[in-house]
Structure formats: C-alpha cells, structure tokens
Amino acid sequence: MQRRNFIQQSSLTVIGMGVFGSLLSNNKKTGTGLSVNGKRIESRIFELAKFGVDEKGRNYRVAYTKGDIEGRAWFMELMKKAGLDPTIDAAGNIIGKRNGKNASLKPIGFGSHIDMVPDGGNYDGTLGSIAALEVIEILNENNFVTEHPLEVIIFGNEEGGTIGSKAMVGDMTAEGLKQKSQSGLTMAEGIKAIGGNPDTIKSCIRKKGDIHAWVELHIEQGGILEKEKIQVGVVEGIVGIVHWEVTIEGFANHAGTTPMNLRQDALLAASKFIIAVNEVANSVKGNQVGTVGKITVQPGAYNVIPGKVVLGLEIRDLSGDKIEMLFRNMQKRAATIAVATKTKISFERQANESKPALTDKKLQQFINASAKALGFTTKFMQSGAGHDSQHIASIAPAAMIFIPSVAGISHSPKEFSTATDMANGANVLFQTILKIDKE
Numbered sequence: 001m002q003r004r005n006f007i008q009q010s011s012l013t014v015i016g017m018g019v020f021g022s023l024l025s026n027n028k029k030t031g032t033g034l035s036v037n038g039k040r041i042e043s044r045i046f047e048l049a050k051f052g053v054d055e056k057g058r059n060y061r062v063a064y065t066k067g068d069i070e071g072r073a074w075f076m077e078l079m080k081k082a083g084l085d086p087t088i089d090a091a092g093n094i095i096g097k098r099n100g101k102n103a104s105l106k107p108i109g110f111g112s113h114i115d116m117v118p119d120g121g122n123y124d125g126t127l128g129s130i131a132a133l134e135v136i137e138i139l140n141e142n143n144f145v146t147e148h149p150l151e152v153i154i155f156g157n158e159e160g161g162t163i164g165s166k167a168m169v170g171d172m173t174a175e176g177l178k179q180k181s182q183s184g185l186t187m188a189e190g191i192k193a194i195g196g197n198p199d200t201i202k203s204c205i206r207k208k209g210d211i212h213a214w215v216e217l218h219i220e221q222g223g224i225l226e227k228e229k230i231q232v233g234v235v236e237g238i239v240g241i242v243h244w245e246v247t248i249e250g251f252a253n254h255a256g257t258t259p260m261n262l263r264q265d266a267l268l269a270a271s272k273f274i275i276a277v278n279e280v281a282n283s284v285k286g287n288q289v290g291t292v293g294k295i296t297v298q299p300g301a302y303n304v305i306p307g308k309v310v311l312g313l314e315i316r317d318l319s320g321d322k323i324e325m326l327f328r329n330m331q332k333r334a335a336t337i338a339v340a341t342k343t344k345i346s347f348e349r350q351a352n353e354s355k356p357a358l359t360d361k362k363l364q365q366f367i368n369a370s371a372k373a374l375g376f377t378t379k380f381m382q383s384g385a386g387h388d389s390q391h392i393a394s395i396a397p398a399a400m401i402f403i404p405s406v407a408g409i410s411h412s413p414k415e416f417s418t419a420t421d422m423a424n425g426a427n428v429l430f431q432t433i434l435k436i437d438k439e
C-alpha cells in the first residue's frame with residue numbers, strides 16, 4: 001500500500017517536471033527515490049520474536065536473560081552481514097558503523113532496543129532496531145554513501161531503566177550498577193552477561209557534539225494515532241515523570257461505636273484526595289496526566305475506621321513547571337481535605353523522577369516534511385512513555401517518529417502494528433536521515 005503511494009507520489013512529481021529519466025537518476029543520487037522493503041521488516045520482526053519465549057510460551061526477552069543474549073547475537077549477525085561491523089560498548093550497547101564520504105563529520109545515529117518487559121510485545125523497540133538495519137540494507141543495495149558516518153545503536157536494557165542510554169550520557173552511578181534487574185542479576189552482572197564491562201562503564205560515554213543527530217522510530221504505545229487515523233507521529237518530547245508517596249494519617253477506632261461526626265477516617269480523606277487529583281489534572285488544557293495508582297490501608301478490617309493510608313501519586317507532562325504547578329494545586333486541595341476530615345496529609349517526593357526531554361525542533365520539521373513528502377498524515381505529539389532518546393537528547397539533537405499501535409496496546413503480547421505502518425515509519429526514518437545528512 002505504502003509502496004503504491006510512493007510510486008504515485010514520485011510519478012506526479014515527474015509529470016510536473018517533465019523530465020522522467022533525469023529525475024530518476026537524480027533520485028538515485030539523492031536517495032529520495034529509494035524506499036524500504038516492508039516485507040523484510042515484518043519477517044524480521046517475526047524472526048526476532050522467536051527469541052526469548054519461555055517454557056510457558058510467554059514472551060520473555062527480558063534484558064540480560066538467555067533470550068536477550070540470543071536475540072542480540074541474531075541481530076549482530078544481521079549487522080555483520082550488512083557490513084556494520086558491530087561492537088559492544090562497556091554498557092552493553094550494540095553499535096554498528098557505516099562509513100560516510102567525510103570522515104571528519106560526526107555520525108548520525110539511529111536505532112532502539114530489542115529487550116522487552118516480561119510477557120511483552122514484539123514491536124516495542126524491535127521496530128526501531130529492525131528499521132534502522134533496513135535503512136542500512138537499502139543504502140547498501142543501492143551503493144549509496146552518505147556524507148556523514150552512520151551508527152546503528154541497539155541500547156542494552158531499555159525496559160529495566162534505560163540503562164544503556166543512561167550510561168552513554170554518563171548518568172549511570174555505582175549505586176545504579178548494584179541494583180537488581182528483572183533478570184535477577186544486578187545491572188553490573190547483567191551488563192557483563194551481554195558482553196559489556198561495568199568496571200570501565202565510563203568508556204562508553206559520548207559527550208555533547210559526539211553525535212551529529214539521533215533519530216528513533218518507535219510504536220506509539222498509545223491509541224491516539226489510530227483513533228485519529230494519523231499515519232505518523234512527530235514526537236515533540238518525552239514527558240517528565242514525578243512520583244510522590246502520600247501519607248494520610250487519621251485515627252483507627254471502633255467502626256461500630258464511633259459516631260460519624262467524631263471520625264478521623266484516613267481512607268475517606270484519601271478518596272476525596274484521589275478525586276481531587278483527577279480534577280486538578282483535568283483543570284487545565286494540555287496533555288498532562290495525574291494518577292493515583294497505588295493504595296494501602298491500615299489496619300484494613302471491616303470493623304475498624306482506617307487510621308492510615310499510603311498512596312502513590314504520579315504526574316507526567318512535557319513541562320517540568322507544569323508538573324510543579326499541578327502538584328501545588330493538588331497539595332492545596334489536600335490541605336482543605338485534611339481540615340475537613342481531621343486528618344494529616346504529607347507528601348514525600350521520590351528519588352526516581354525523570355526530567356522531561358524535548359526533541360530537537362529542526363529534526364521535528366525534517367520528520368514532518370519527510371512524512372508529508374511521502375504522502376502521510378502527521379501529528380505533533382508527546383511521548384507518555386520513557387525512551388532511550390530522552391537521555392540522548394541531553395548530548396545530541398534527538399527526535400522520535402511514532403507509528404500507530406493497534407488498539408493502543410503495548411507491553412503486552414497483544415501489541416501489534418501493521419506491516420504498512422511499519423514500512424511507512426521506516427521510510428520516514430530513512431528520508432529523515434538523508435535530509436539530516438544533506439543539511
């Protein structure tokens with residue numbers, strides 16, 4: 001479907017210019033007439049999906065496990081065949097290089113990750129990885145050499161805390177390396193298991209200016225593109241995430257003998273606060289989200305008025321200021337609720353917060369223009385999920401391309417994107433890289 005679109009598009013241009021032959025050869029020189037092999041992309045998605053299936057038949061290509069190691073070996077073999085000469089850096093990231101015409105230029109990087117959450121899907125990360133390889137294959141098949149060197153990067157352990165990309169920008173601490181990963185190994189042990197070296201982890205650091213530009217193609221993992229029937233999402237940024245532990249203290253007392261007007265019911269206060277979080281999150285325009293996703297009640301009995309409740313509050317947005325503003329408003333509401341319910345409400349900000357990361361404006365325009373030139377509809381949008389690109393954005397102009405996720409399902413074996421959408425996204429990635437290269 002996409003290929004047909006593309007042919008129509010280019011023949012329209014040809015008629016307009018009236019120079020059929022010369023345009024075709026010119027296209028070949030500029031790369032604009034080339035397009036990816038959608039069948040190859042989909043068949044590789046299915047091939048990679050065979051790695052990391054556990055004894056119960058569940059998808060389990062969790063970072064640092066056997067499935068991850070085997071999947072990575074398979075991927076590196078394909079990289080080798082494509083002439084990328086892959087190496088593994090100290091953090092376990094796989095890096096394949098293709099020379100450009102001008103060795104003094106900094107590389108254009110693109111790729112994603114191939115690890116998954118337990119019982120995960122076959123498209124999250126893998127699409128961006130396989131599409132990156134596809135870009136290289138098409139360049140090879142057409143003997144096309146870019147000006148800039150190209151680097152395909154497959155980050156290690158994205159799902160367990162964007163470990164590979166964090167290390168690449170110098171944000172991996174000794175403490176972080178000691179943490180347990182989903183595989184059961186510590187991060188340090190896991191990195192070793194996939195061929196990295198935690199002792200020399202700093203050697204993988206890229207400084208500002210080391211990478212000319214970074215582009216990651218990814219499935220949306222939400223339902224906006226599908227619902228609005230948009231083919232390509234241009235990501236404006238990756239939201240910041242802040243967590244607070246909210247403690248509500250009342251007084252546990254006999255549920256039969258304490259009259260309604262003498263109660264200090266912590267769960268009642270919590271209920272009012274949960275509604276307030278929802279109302280505050282809805283009180284201003286924008287894409288911000290606020291959630292209470294966790295609750296514990298003490299003592300937790302039919303016949304005792306709840307004395308203490310602990311909630312988990314999360315706020316996400318592209319603007320750090322907006323997150324703070326929303327939180328202040330939630331705090332104000334909490335103060336009123338505390339008075340009305342004769343309880344005490346306190347907030348403890350958690351250390352695991354991630355800052356919002358904005359993508360590069362010029363790269364956003366390149367993606368949008370590339371998609372439009374291929375005849376696709378586009379939408380500028382934020383990413384509500386974390387990605388390796390959010391770290392890379394701190395050392396290089398970074399951008400992300402989204403394609404629709406069917407029914408908005410992700411981190412599930414039901415995750416699915418159509419072959420057409422995947423080919424569309426890969427073509428946009430390809431044309432964006434060529435645009436960056438020519439700029």
Ligand SMILES: [Zn+2]
Pocket residue numbers: 113124125158218387
């Ligand atoms: Zn991902």
